[in-house]
Structure formats: structure tokens, C-alpha cells
Amino acid sequence: MKSTHTGSESKLSRIAFFMNPIDGRYEDLLKGNKKLNIIKDLTAGLIVAMVAIPLAMGFAMASGLRPEQGIVGGAVAGLLGALFGGSKYQVYGPTAAFIPVIGGLMATYDHSFLVLVSILAGGLLMICGVVKFGRIVTLVPHSIVVGFTIGISIVIAFSQLGEIFGFKEKIGYGLLRQIERTVKYLPDANWYAFALALITFALCKTLIKLSAFIPAPLIALGFGWLVSSTLLKNNGLILIEDKYGAIPTNFAVFTTPQLPALTVPVVYDIVYYVLAIFIVAAIESLLCSRMADRLANNTGTPYNPNKELWGQGIVNIITPLFNGFPHTGALARTAVNIKAGAVSPLSGIAKFTFKLLMAAFLATYLEQVPMACIGGVLLYVANGMVKRGEIKEVYSSRNPFHIILMIYTAAAVPLWGFMPAVLTAIMIFVIMVMLGWVKKPVIQDVRVSV
Structure with a gap:
């Protein structure tokens, strides 16, 4: 009985720590010139907001949602992640890894179903944080993570073929169908x-490449708006407005979860999508947090993987209710945040404010952007996801089985979908470990406060 009581107290103290938004992550804000540090965070927040708006719109539309859902969702997720996450530097928002998951769901269900499964996945993430499962993600081998990233980049690139070629017809989901319809509509x-x-x-x-302070995607959209409204005004370009209508500036829209009539396929889909959202949010956010500490040369309080899972849970419970969808740590925007000089989560809070203000001001112009520009931005995202250094790292391991795992995962994601690809890759890895073909993974230790 005594140990159980102590365990309960430990979990309650852990929850109290997780719910405290003012923690050790702000330590660098108070070092040296405080005013300068605040200016650094505010500047980083502004730059990330400018980078995030076109990406958020693109990810939302590629997932079968409306552009403003990406803008609002990314802002809310950024605020919640900054308040309750486990990293000093991480930026939260819509990410490419969620596109095949959310896109597949929206092809069958509506947004209220997405809200339901996201809330359930968020609850599971919070529980995993409380029971200290944060370090488990290090058991996933690097070869699978790299293969998964390559596979997602292929999914994104092919999903944008319709926008890139200016097709009026939809090319749908599924790699083979997209190739077939692209060939069909190419004339x-x-x-x-x-x-x-x-x-x-x-x-x-x-x-x-010129500077992290340049919001390249936003400038590219601005160029597209200018050209489409002048030189190419009557050349049949499809605008965001043509496809989605006007972008509203009333961001206070709420969506409640709804449970469809329970049938065997619906129950299966609930379990499938809850696990898919849980896996993507957990793996990507923890990998991003770890990367952020390395990129920032963090010598102070390290990222807390368990608090990160708790924060991810809050993000994926609350964000979808604000007409949003599942979000996680965003690798590229986190890198921009660090390069722009951020020293604490204050930059994420600033990003929330700047993003909504700019979106409200720019809405009229954003809806006039050609869909081809959104395709170009997402093609840039897909291209940036494939890191030569990471592929070389897998090859340099000189273990052919890890190379096979990477190639298998990269091919399986676009061909069979996220969950079948990742789960079968993990099963193959487990079998390889049992047969002694690859080394048994070791949980990497991370210093945490609670």
C-alpha cells in the first residue's frame, strides 16, 4: 500500500509540474540582457509566423481541409505547445507527416470525426507522458525514421501534381491512382x-539559403499573387478563392466531436486513426525536440520527453476544437526559430499573436494566390524532407538490413499508407533483432526534472 500511495503522489506531482507553463525552459530569457533576449524571442516569433502561414495553408489543403484551418490551428497549437510542451525551442504546427493520415480520414469522414479521434489520441499522449513513456521513442531505429520521412516526401510531392499542372479535375489519393490520372489529364x-x-x-x-530571416514561402506566395493578378491574369490559373471561396477572418469557430453510428468498420477506423495520430505526434515531436537541443547547442535544461508528450496531448485535444486538426513539433520551423535567435518558449507565444494578426490582414490577398504556388511551396517542403546526410548515415552503418528497412519503409508509405508501412517496418525490425541481424536498441537517457 505504501508504494502505491507513493506512486500516486509521484504521478500527481508530475501532472502538477506538467501543468505549470512557467518552468525551467525560460532560464535563458533571464540571463544577460533581458530586454535583448525578449526582442530576440519576439523577432523569432514574427519570422516563424511569416514562414508558417503559407505552410499551414498548404498542409491543410493537402489534407483535404480549408486554408484557414491550417492558419488558426497552427496558431493555437503554437501557443499551447509553448505553454505546456517540453522543449525550449520547439515550434508547433501542422506538419507534412500528418497529410496522408488526415487526408485519408477526410476522404471518408467529416471534420467532427477528425476532432473525435484527435481528442482520443491526445488523451493517450497525456497518459504516456504521466507514466514516463517519453524515452520509448528512441527504440525506433533511425533507418525506419529516415525511410518514413522519405516516404512522406513522396506522398506530398505526388499529391500536388494536380495543382502543379493546373488540372481542374482531382487526382485523388494513392500513388498509383495519382500517376494514372496525371498521365490521363496531362494533355x-x-x-x-x-x-x-x-x-x-x-x-x-x-x-x-540567403538568410533564415527571409520568410521565403511568404515572399514566393506574394510573387505568385502579383504575377497572377497582372501578367497571367487571364490564363486560366486556379486561385485559392476558386477552390475554397473567401478566407474568413472570423477565427472563433468551434467544432465539436461527433461519434458516428458504431459499426465494425467505424470502430476499426477509430482505432486506426487514433493510433496513427498518436504515433506521428509522439515520434515527430520527440525527434524534433531532440534535434532542437542539438541545433541550439543547449547546455542548460534539456528537453523533457514526458512533458513533451503531455503537451502534445493538450495540443491535439484543444487545437481541433478551434476548427483545427492534429499538430505536432515542426522540424523546419523549429530550425528557423533557433536560427532567428529564439531563447525560450516566448517566441512560440509571439508566433501565435503575429500569425493571427497577419492572417487577418492578409486574408484578402492570400485567397488570390494561385493553387500552383501552393503546389510549389509543398514541393519545396517535400524536397527539404529528404536529407542526404541522414541517408548517408544509414548507409555508413554498413548493415544491409538497416538499408533494407529504410528502402522498404520509404516505398511502403506511399504505396500502402502510413500505418501499414510503419507497423510492418517495426515488425520486420523486431524479427531482425530476434534473429541477431541488427543490434537490440537501447533506451537513451534524458535528464528530466520530474
Whole structure:
């Protein structure tokens, strides 16, 4: 009885710690010149907000949702993650890894079902944080993570073929179907849209290399808006407004979860999508937190994997209610945040404010952006997800089985979908460990406060 009582007290103290938004993550804000540190965080928040708006819109539309759902959801998730997450530097928002999961769900169900499964996944994330499952993610081998990332990049690139070629017809989901329909509709392609998509891609690639302070995607969308409203005004470009209507500036829209009539397929889908959201949110946010500490050369309080899971749970319970969808730690935006000089979660709080203010001001212009530009931005995202260094790292392990795992996962994600690919890859890995073909993974220790 005594040990049980102590365990309960430990869990309650852990929850109290997790619910405290003012923790050790703000330690660097108080070091040295406090005013300068605050300015650094506010500047980083502004830059990330400018980078995040076009990405959030693109990820939402690629997932079968409306552009404003990405803007609002990303802002709310950024605020909640900054308050309750486990990392000093991590930026939260919509990410590419969720596109096949949410896109598959929205092809069959409505947004209220997405809210339901996201809330259930969020609860599971919070429980895992309380029982200290944060370090378990390190058991997933690097080869599967790299393969998964490559697979997602393929999914994103092919999902945007319709926008890049300016098709009026939908090319749908599924790699083989997308290839088949692209070939079928190619004679009707709008080559102005194709050229604009490539220019958008090139602008993003070029500008981001010049400086982290340049919001390349937003500038690329601005260029697309300018060209489509002048030189290419009557050349059949499909605008965001044509596809989704006007972007509303009333962001206080709430969606309640709804449970459909329970049948065997519905129950299966609930379990499937809850697990899919849980796995993506847990793995991506924890990997992103770990990457952020390395990128920032953090020598102070390290990221707390258990608090991160708790924060992810809150993000994925509350964000969908604000007309949003599942979110997690965003690798590229976190890197921009660090390079722009952020020292604490204050930058994430600033991002929330700046993003909503800019979205309200720019809504009229954003809806006039060609869909081809959104395709170009997402093509840039897909291209950036494939890291040569990470692929070389897998090959340098000189273990052919890890190379096979990477290639298998990369091919399985676009061909069979997220969950079948990841679960079968993990099963294959377990079998390889049992047969002694690969080393048994070891849980990496992380210093945590509670």
C-alpha cells in the first residue's frame, strides 16, 4: 500500500509540474540582457509566423481541409505547445507527416470525426507522458525514421501534381491512382501553372539559403499573387478563392466531436486513426525536440520527453476544437526559430499573436494566390524532407538490413499508407533483432526534472 500511495503522489506531482507553463525552459530569457533576449524571442516569433502561414495553408489543403484551418490551428497549437510542451525551442504546427493520415480520414469522414479521434489520441499522449513513456521513442531505429520521412516526401510531392499542372479535375489519393490520372489529364495541363509552381519552388530554395530571416514561402506566395493578378491574369490559373471561396477572418469557430453510428468498420477506423495520430505526434515531436537541443547547442535544461508528450496531448485535444486538426513539433520551423535567435518558449507565444494578426490582414490577398504556388511551396517542403546526410548515415552503418528497412519503409508509405508501412517496418525490425541481424536498441537517457 505504501508504494502505491507513493506512486500516486509521484504521478500527481508530475501532472502538477506538467501543468505549470512557467518552468525551467525560460532560464535563458533571464540571463544577460533581458530586454535583448525578449526582442530576440519576439523577432523569432514574427519570422516563424511569416514562414508558417503559407505552410499551414498548404498542409491543410493537402489534407483535404480549408486554408484557414491550417492558419488558426497552427496558431493555437503554437501557443499551447509553448505553454505546456517540453522543449525550449520547439515550434508547433501542422506538419507534412500528418497529410496522408488526415487526408485519408477526410476522404471518408467529416471534420467532427477528425476532432473525435484527435481528442482520443491526445488523451493517450497525456497518459504516456504521466507514466514516463517519453524515452520509448528512441527504440525506433533511425533507418525506419529516415525511410518514413522519405516516404512522406513522396506522398506530398505526388499529391500536388494536380495543382502543379493546373488540372481542374482531382487526382485523388494513392500513388498509383495519382500517376494514372496525371498521365490521363496531362494533355489538359496549364503550363503557366506548371511554370509558376517551378518558380515558386526555386524562390523558396534560393531565398532560404540567403538568410533564415527571409520568410521565403511568404515572399514566393506574394510573387505568385502579383504575377497572377497582372501578367497571367487571364490564363486560366486556379486561385485559392476558386477552390475554397473567401478566407474568413472570423477565427472563433468551434467544432465539436461527433461519434458516428458504431459499426465494425467505424470502430476499426477509430482505432486506426487514433493510433496513427498518436504515433506521428509522439515520434515527430520527440525527434524534433531532440534535434532542437542539438541545433541550439543547449547546455542548460534539456528537453523533457514526458512533458513533451503531455503537451502534445493538450495540443491535439484543444487545437481541433478551434476548427483545427492534429499538430505536432515542426522540424523546419523549429530550425528557423533557433536560427532567428529564439531563447525560450516566448517566441512560440509571439508566433501565435503575429500569425493571427497577419492572417487577418492578409486574408484578402492570400485567397488570390494561385493553387500552383501552393503546389510549389509543398514541393519545396517535400524536397527539404529528404536529407542526404541522414541517408548517408544509414548507409555508413554498413548493415544491409538497416538499408533494407529504410528502402522498404520509404516505398511502403506511399504505396500502402502510413500505418501499414510503419507497423510492418517495426515488425520486420523486431524479427531482425530476434534473429541477431541488427543490434537490440537501447533506451537513451534524458535528464528530466520530474
